[in-house]
Amino acid sequence: MQIPTLSSAALTAADTPQLSIEGLSVAHRSAPQTQQVSDVSLILPAGGALGIVGESGSGKSLTCLSIMDLLPGALKQSAGVVRLHGKPLAPGRKGIRGRRIAMIFQDPGATMNPLRRIGPFLSGLVKLHRGLTGAAAEAEAVRLLDSVRMPAARARLRAYPHELSGGQNQRVMIAGALAGDPEILLADEPTTALDVTTQAQILDLLAELRAERGMGLVLVSHDFGVIAEAADHVAVMRAGRVVEKAPADRLFSFPQHPYTASLLASIPPELGRASALTSRKNPPCNRPSNATKAIGLKARGLSRLFEARGRVRVHALNGIDLTVQPGEMLGVVGESGCGKSTFGRLLVGLDKPSSGDIRAGGKPLVIEDGEAFRNSRRQLQMVWQDPLSVLNPRLSIGHQIIEVLQTHRITDDTQSRMLELLQAVNLKAEHASRYAHQLSGGQRQRAVIARALAVEPQIVVFDEPVSALDLSVQAQVIEMIADIRDRFNLTGIFISHDIRVVRYVSDRIAVMYLGRIVEIGPADDIYHAPKHPYTQALLSAVLSTDPKRRKSRSILRGDPPDPAQMPSGCPFHPRCPRAAARCRVETPALQAGADSRFTACHAVDVETSGRHWEAAA
Amino acid sequence: MIRFIFIRTIRAILTALTVVTTTFVVLRVTGDPVQSLLPVETTPPEIIELYRRMWNLDQPLWQQYVGYWQGIFHGTMGRSFVDGRDVVGIIAERIPITLELMGWTFVAMLAIGLPAGIAAALNRGSWIDRLVMAAAVAGHALPGYVMGILMIWLFAVELRWLPSSGYGTPQHLIMPVITLATAYGAVIARFTRAAVLEVLGQPHVLAARSQGWAGHTIMRREVLPNAAIPLVTIIGLFLGGLIGGSVIVEWIFAWPGIGRLLVTSVAGRDLAIVQALVLLFSATMIFANLMVDLAYAFLNPAIRVRG
Numbered sequence: 030m031q032i033p034t035l036s037s038a039a040l041t042a043a044d045t046p047q048l049s050i051e052g053l054s055v056a057h058r059s060a061p062q063t064q065q066v067s068d069v070s071l072i073l074p075a076g077g078a079l080g081i082v083g084e085s086g087s088g089k090s091l092t093c094l095s096i097m098d099l100l101p102g103a104l105k106q107s108a109g110v111v112r113l114h115g116k117p118l119a120p121g122r123k124g125i126r127g128r129r130i131a132m133i134f135q136d137p138g139a140t141m142n143p144l145r146r147i148g149p150f151l152s153g154l155v156k157l158h159r160g161l162t163g164a165a166a167e168a169e170a171v172r173l174l175d176s177v178r179m180p181a182a183r184a185r186l187r188a189y190p191h192e193l194s195g196g197q198n199q200r201v202m203i204a205g206a207l208a209g210d211p212e213i214l215l216a217d218e219p220t221t222a223l224d225v226t227t228q229a230q231i232l233d234l235l236a237e238l239r240a241e242r243g244m245g246l247v248l249v250s251h252d253f254g255v256i257a258e259a260a261d262h263v264a265v266m267r268a269g270r271v272v273e274k275a276p277a278d279r280l281f282s283f284p285q286h287p288y289t290a291s292l293l294a295s296i297p298p299e300l301g302r303a304s305a306l307t308s309r310k311n312p313p314c315n316r317p318s319n320a321t322k323a324i325g326l327k328a329r330g331l332s333r334l335f336e337a338r339g340r341v342r343v344h345a346l347n348g349i350d351l352t353v354q355p356g357e358m359l360g361v362v363g364e365s366g367c368g369k370s371t372f373g374r375l376l377v378g379l380d381k382p383s384s385g386d387i388r389a390g391g392k393p394l395v396i397e398d399g400e401a402f403r404n405s406r407r408q409l410q411m412v413w414q415d416p417l418s419v420l421n422p423r424l425s426i427g428h429q430i431i432e433v434l435q436t437h438r439i440t441d442d443t444q445s446r447m448l449e450l451l452q453a454v455n456l457k458a459e460h461a462s463r464y465a466h467q468l469s470g471g472q473r474q475r476a477v478i479a480r481a482l483a484v485e486p487q488i489v490v491f492d493e494p495v496s497a498l499d500l501s502v503q504a505q506v507i508e509m510i511a512d513i514r515d516r517f518n519l520t521g522i523f524i525s526h527d528i529r530v531v532r533y534v535s536d537r538i539a540v541m542y543l544g545r546i547v548e549i550g551p552a553d554d555i556y557h558a559p560k561h562p563y564t565q566a567l568l569s570a571v572l573s574t575d576p577k578r579r580k581s582r583s584i585l586r587g588d589p590p591d592p593a594q595m596p597s598g599c600p601f602h603p604r605c606p607r608a609a610a611r612c613r614v615e616t617p618a619l620q621a622g623a624d625s626r627f628t629a630c631h632a633v634d635v636e637t638s639g640r641h642w643e644a645a646a
Numbered sequence: 647m648i649r650f651i652f653i654r655t656i657r658a659i660l661t662a663l664t665v666v667t668t669t670f671v672v673l674r675v676t677g678d679p680v681q682s683l684l685p686v687e688t689t690p691p692e693i694i695e696l697y698r699r700m701w702n703l704d705q706p707l708w709q710q711y712v713g714y715w716q717g718i719f720h721g722t723m724g725r726s727f728v729d730g731r732d733v734v735g736i737i738a739e740r741i742p743i744t745l746e747l748m749g750w751t752f753v754a755m756l757a758i759g760l761p762a763g764i765a766a767a768l769n770r771g772s773w774i775d776r777l778v779m780a781a782a783v784a785g786h787a788l789p790g791y792v793m794g795i796l797m798i799w800l801f802a803v804e805l806r807w808l809p810s811s812g813y814g815t816p817q818h819l820i821m822p823v824i825t826l827a828t829a830y831g832a833v834i835a836r837f838t839r840a841a842v843l844e845v846l847g848q849p850h851v852l853a854a855r856s857q858g859w860a861g862h863t864i865m866r867r868e869v870l871p872n873a874a875i876p877l878v879t880i881i882g883l884f885l886g887g888l889i890g891g892s893v894i895v896e897w898i899f900a901w902p903g904i905g906r907l908l909v910t911s912v913a914g915r916d917l918a919i920v921q922a923l924v925l926l927f928s929a930t931m932i933f934a935n936l937m938v939d940l941a942y943a944f945l946n947p948a949i950r951v952r953g
């Protein structure tokens with residue numbers, strides 16, 4: 030590999046930063062006084078990694094796009110200058126884009142032309158930036174795929190983006206970014222659309238590439254964990270301004286700005302479970318009708334088979350046995366496609382199992398039309414990730430709650446009950462007259478929860494209820510859920526891909542993999558001492574801003590599994606670091622261990638006691 | 647892909663069966679054609695009977711239905727109720743005349759609509775965009791007969807540049823084609839604009855810009871092929887609309903095609919011809935739909951590759 034010609038210049042002028050942004054402002058073309066980014070100045074030292082972190086709408090992506098002069102048409106750079114090695118960059122960034130500075134984006138599937146195969150995509154870039162054609166360009170394309178650790182690189186050249194997983198597509202995008210041998214890589218939320226385990230792989234890849242090529246990195250993310258993992262300088266943005274800039278170690282250990290400190294404090298692990306418990310001082314919410322006792326849930330041999338995709342059979346759920354105690358909150362975690370949502374839908378009767386049965390409060394859950402079904406639907410409520418899609422856009426929030434109260438004849442005094450419910454989810458009375466679009470994301474999700482509570486459900490399934498929310502809002506909504514669950518005496522299922530979030534609200538955690546529960550037990554035990562290799566990998570993919578926790582990482586190989594291609598034996602064996610011959614043929618059953626934990630793993634079966642994972646780290 | 651083609655083809659055939667049967671039923675229940683053709687009061691009953699036998703109207707309905715199917719398969723659709731000529735022959739001599747009109751209209755509407763839509767999308771919000779959109783709204787809103795009559799008045803009566811109606815020379819084509827192509831070109835322009843804008847907003851276009859590609863390369867490689875997928879669907883469906891539009895235009899400009907034949911046959915209650923024409927129109931629409939589906943699958947690797 031050649032050394033980029035300009036890095037020698039960077040070495041001689043070590044004090045000029047590789048990239049600098051001075052006084053950058055971005056404004057609307059039509060309304061120049063409304064600035065999206067105001068007076069941002071940042072520096073990327075040669076070969077360094079600059080992280081830009083902030084909540085949605087804080088202007089971090091616009092700052093990043095300004096470096097490439099790629100702002101959306103309605104916006105323009107109203108002030109400031111971007112310099113590369115001290116030289117201001119010309120508008121249009123001719124000869125810069127893709128050649129000296131390259132960029133990757135959030136949703137790797139959407140950033141690739143769906144009509145182009147991987148081969149022409151990469152060799153086209155090789156031709157554009159290096160003038161290679163034909164077989165030479167193709168060989169270079171393979172080499173690029175190798176350099177991003179893409180397995181079976183040559184065979185991928187004929188693939189279309191839709192045939193690859195999200196992680197693989199992001200590797201292809203990175204390979205494309207490397208085609209021009211750039212000295213700086215801009216990465217705008219490069220792992221946000223990916224699973225936690227894939228996120229860890231991509232971040233590792235970026236770190237390796239930086240080390241190999243001496244490439245500078247500008248990383249934009251809303252996730253402090255990602256920034257802590259990959260950046261050595263951090264800028265925190267809020268409402269278009271940089272509120273704090275510091276070397277990463279210092280920023281995470283001694284945040285100066287209160288905003289930074291509050292964001293750092295809202296990361297779930299640092300909150301810990303203790304604060305959730307102490308906050309439960311609110312009195313139980315009195316129920317207007319006959320107060321109902323919490324009921325439990327029991328699932329036996331629950332399976333769900335989809336045959337929709339052509340003739341492919343998808344085993345979304347594979348024989349789940351589970352008991353949820355009355356009043357218990359069970360957390361469910363796992364990678365995308367492991368069947369979490371399918372499980373949740375079955376539990377509230379929105380979908381029928383292919384086999385197995387569910388009992389709620391001792392009675393079988395009937396999924397038929399008519400009175401029985403309406404009643405069971407009343408007992409069971411579901412809260413989804415996207416509140417906008419479930420709220421009626423044409424009715425005010427209060428109206429919607431009252432409507433539910435009336436349909437189910439909960440109480441006569443619907444108005445005051447509605448206000449009580451709003452209060453229970455920490456909304457104010459004034460929110461009752463608002464429409465869904467007039468509320469923030471967090472408020473909308475509260476409204477959805479208030480409406481679900483209106484029917485006095487006994488069981489509520491929360492499916493990724495906070496995943497679409499900003500970090501600081503996430504923490505508040507989680508806290509609120511923990512609170513109402515006590516006051517309303519709910520039995521709950523809390524589904525999330527983020528084990529930190531799950532641990533915070535749950536009594537027990539069930540870890541799912543390919544439609545099975547591979548480990549289940551008390552939340553803190555699972556979090557601090559996972560036994561199943563998959564749980565261990567999930568936990569080690571959790572990024573922490575605490576440098577002490579960041580040392581031992583066992584990164585999971587391979588992509589999240591496809592339930593249409595079920596491996597033999599233990600479903601986890603193709604990715605398991607401890608897989609033995611037995612694992613390929615024999616499927617491990619959930620075995621009871623000490624302290625009400627169950628683990629489905631041959632390697633754990635033979636151990637007398639679980640290794641204390643965190644203590645070893 | 648093969649599976650996809652198979653399913654779509656079966657669906658097209660089922661649609662065709664339904665249409666054929668519905669046509670038969672509808673045309674029979676709207677009244678006895680013989681009675682509306684012949685002056686009932688003055689015609690002797692024997693004559694009426696004779697005509698009924700000639701057109702098999704004396705048979706029970708199911709026999710007529712069977713005969714009707716046999717006719718479709720043998721390409722004999724009966725004889726005109728009016729002049730007794732073979733229906734298939736009458737229609738066959740009109741088809742090329744209408745095809746000529748539609749073919750040119752199709753070319754003209756794409757030639758107007760596509761560039762206008764692309765230009766509007768690329769210059770979104772500018773005067774070009776506003777001009778194209780205003781013209782598109784006007785072109786679409788103006789009814790074909792108003793436009794046709796205005797053109798006849800201006801170019802044929804006042805200026806005497808073009809023949810007012812008829813068929814035969816290229817000059818005869820100009821006004822009917824412009825009338826049809828304005829309305830459909832306007833809609834194409836709007837769809838093209840929307841499709842191009844949609845693709846321009848997709849992240850892969852931004853990514854291509856960040857990779858250093860020139861604007862025209864991005865247009866040719868990212869934008870146009872992706873915008874073409876929805877456009878092909880729309881344009882295919884327009885074929886059906888074009889047939890409907892040609893009925894009016896052929897009537898105004900005395901263009902002796904299928905559309906005009908339909909109008910005269912309906913007016914004269916020439917059941918045999920109307921029935922055959924309805925079948926022909928439906929067959930064209932079903933075929934166009936099938937082609938659209940297949941083109942869509944072919945253009946879209948997510949469908950094509952899976953199989």
Ligand SMILES: Nc1ncnc2c1ncn2[C@@H]1O[C@H](COP(=O)(O)OP(=O)(O)OP(=O)(O)O)[C@@H](O)[C@H]1O
Pocket residue numbers: 335336337338343344345363364365366367368369370371372526591592593
């Ligand atoms: N209606 C359906 N038809 C066919 N397959 C389906 C259907 N619903 C879900 N699946 C498949 O079942 C599997 C499990 O899906 P599920 O939605 O339960 O996953 P999940 O764990 O909730 O994932 P995520 O984290 O992405 O929400 C997936 O492979 C999915 O594609």
Ligand code: SF4
Pocket residue numbers: 561562563599600601602603605606607608609612617629630631632633
């Ligand atoms: S059973 Fe084997 S493959 Fe499965 S998790 Fe345990 S060690 Fe790994």
Ligand SMILES: [Mg+2]
Pocket residue numbers: 369370371492
């Ligand atoms: Mg889900």
